[in-house]
Amino acid sequence: MTAGEILEYDRRRVWHPYASLSNPPRARLAARTEGIYIETADGGRLIDGVASWWCAAHGHGHPAIVEAIRRQARTMSHVMFGGFTHEPAVELADRIAAIAPEGLRNVFFADSGSISVEVAVKMAIQYQQAKGRPRRCKMVALEGGYHGDTACAMALSDPDGMHTLFKGMMPRHFFAPKPEGDAGRWAEELEKTIDAHKDEIAGVICEPILQAANAMHFYGADFLRAMRRICDERDLVLVFDEIAAGFHRTGPLWAHSRAADAAPDVMCIGKALTGGHVSLAAAIASDKTADAISRGNVGALMHGPTYMANPLACAAANASLELFAAGGYEEKVHHAEEVFKKRLAGVERGGNVRDVRVLGAVAVVETGRLPERDAIDRVIDEYGVWLRPFANFIYAMPPLVCDDAALSRIADAMAAMAALPPGREAAGDFHE
Ligand SMILES: Cc1ncc(COP(=O)(O)O)c(C=O)c1O
Structure with missing residues (x-):
């Protein structure tokens, strides 16, 4: 199957988490995962900012x-x-x-x-x-x-x-x-x-x-x-x-x-x-x-x-x-917390941003309403960072082995999303 055929079949017949088949959300065609990255069939390379739903602690394909x-x-x-x-x-x-x-x-x-x-x-x-x-x-x-x-x-x-x-x-x-x-x-x-x-x-x-x-x-x-x-x-x-x-x-x-x-x-x-x-x-x-x-x-x-x-x-x-x-994870996570805190310090509460909070390797920007889905997708592509906001949360829970550059990039992508105008759809459009 070509990439186009896979995606087309997927859209019509394969259910994704919390998704409709008649109006499916965009699914990217993942081709390979390695370390903190997800590579897509179209040549894209995204930092996995949510550790594939918080699992890939040591990075993918360790x-x-x-x-x-x-x-x-x-x-x-x-x-x-x-x-x-x-x-x-x-x-x-x-x-x-x-x-x-x-x-x-x-x-x-x-x-x-x-x-x-x-x-x-x-x-x-x-x-x-x-x-x-x-x-x-x-x-x-x-x-x-x-x-x-x-x-x-x-x-x-x-x-x-x-x-x-x-x-x-x-x-x-x-x-x-x-x-x-x-x-x-x-x-x-x-x-x-x-x-x-x-x-x-x-x-x-x-x-x-x-x-x-x-x-x-x-x-x-x-x-x-x-x-x-x-x-x-x-x-x-x-x-x-x-x-x-x-x-x-x-x-x-x-x-x-x-x-x-x-x-x-x-x-x-x-x-x-x-x-x-x-x-x-x-x-x-x-x-x-x-x-x-x-x-x-x-x-x-x-x-x-x-x-x-x-x-x-x-x-x-x-x-x-x-x-x-083998150790070192607690220190890594404390360091991630520091990087997230520093890097998200510029995201100010007010407007659509209700709160910014960080604990360990969890960073959260709580919004009044998430931005439009297309706008979120554009930030993902521009920053090369995979994030999956849900309800009214823009958040990151990346692999625990991310270095400073990756953590900063993730935080910057979150900040860019937080700066987008709120979307028209009610919160809850995205799930987990
Ligand atoms: C705290 C908690 N408990 C249970 C679950 C369910 O785990 P699973 O998706 O592996 O069934 C999750 C998944 O996100 C979770 O975060």
Whole structure:
């Protein structure tokens, strides 16, 4: 097929994320990825300013990860995980346990972040069942949160966010306010929400420190401490979804480690786990949670995806974790934060720009309304920087290995977008 034929077929018959087939948004024909770059079939070369949805932490096609996948493919691409185990999975579980918060060493491998969230919720419910509280099968989630696009994960995401269309089908959970303002007062609201439904609630879930895909909002460690205390007092399972914020995106390996005394009972990880090479995620449970589930009335944790612990994905993740372990990422991210802050200092609030904020390798310009899509595309081409604004956010979450020149270019592209006039379409035209 020629490039033109591929694009034409794609426009007519291939769905893209959050897109229409009758009026599809422009899709660029990616031909190759390498390091921090995406190369397109027409000869374009773009810095991947969003690390392909926040995964490609070490850059694309990292030789060590590619070689690990290749090596693994020679002996075993896949085998069912029911009735079999294999070295890449066990090695990975051990690596994860070594870097997870203390006591979290019981790993369930899932094939995507959303599925790991579903599994985390099953863990919370099965924990309560094991404790003789079968009615506790709802979660408390936070307004402004996002946990994925599968049914349960949608139902835990901001109730007024991108999934409102499916309200009729989604299970009903409970929501506490977005974590902002005074943490003490917020904690009172959380307690009120929980205590109003205390016999129904199995646990609390949040994205620690960074609410990403629904809000691009940063918040402090005090909120995490409050959640930990409130869950301890009521024997609720606390789930931290580190899928976006983990692996140094905000600075430390785990965003929640800013609250050293507030480890979760279950932690979800994904995205950068394989450095953006293959889909893999995990829900990791504390000994307390895992023991209760395993000794409970059912005994078994009731989930089992076909591609669970796929050996190619595990091999990629092992290589990715080795790169993280080699160190230097926390410093790189602090440096990225400095560059973003300095470079975006000229973007002033006022007019269409409501706020500019940076945390670690996350830079956000919040607008009143995004510029026109065509104008955004022109900035992408002019600066050679791939950005994908959504809702009313122009943001960057690039590979963690970007050098100063790349980071500055990304920030400049964001500033150029921020200077564009607001578009006619309502915010929400773009998604995640
Ligand atoms: C915090 C968080 N949780 C869960 C998910 C869902 O992950 P996946 O797209 O791999 O299903 C995402 C994806 O953006 C996320 O940011």
